[in-house]
């Protein structure tokens with residue numbers, strides 16, 4: 158295992174050809190587009206818990222009925238990242254991050 162490059166984000170570990178999509182349970186293949194998050198939900202009672210630190214096909218994610226709440230929760234919980242409604246994750250700008258709470 159090599160160390161993550163500096164500045165990269167620790168996301169769910171995806172082993173293509175092995176890791177299953179959390180939504181359809183089908184193995185994620187080499188050229189599948191994926192949505193993956195870090196472990197941002199710690200409450201196991203949370204119905205969305207098993208989808209944090211998990212990988213999903215982008216197609217499954219886009220059709221997921223919990224996509225809205227999931228994206229909203231991600232953005233409320235993970236201050237330094239922003240998830241777009243299509244599941245892509247971007248770093249927030251410094252200004253946004255440093256906004257007083």
Ligand SMILES: [Zn+2]
Pocket residue numbers: 178179180181182183213214217
């Ligand atoms: Zn899937």
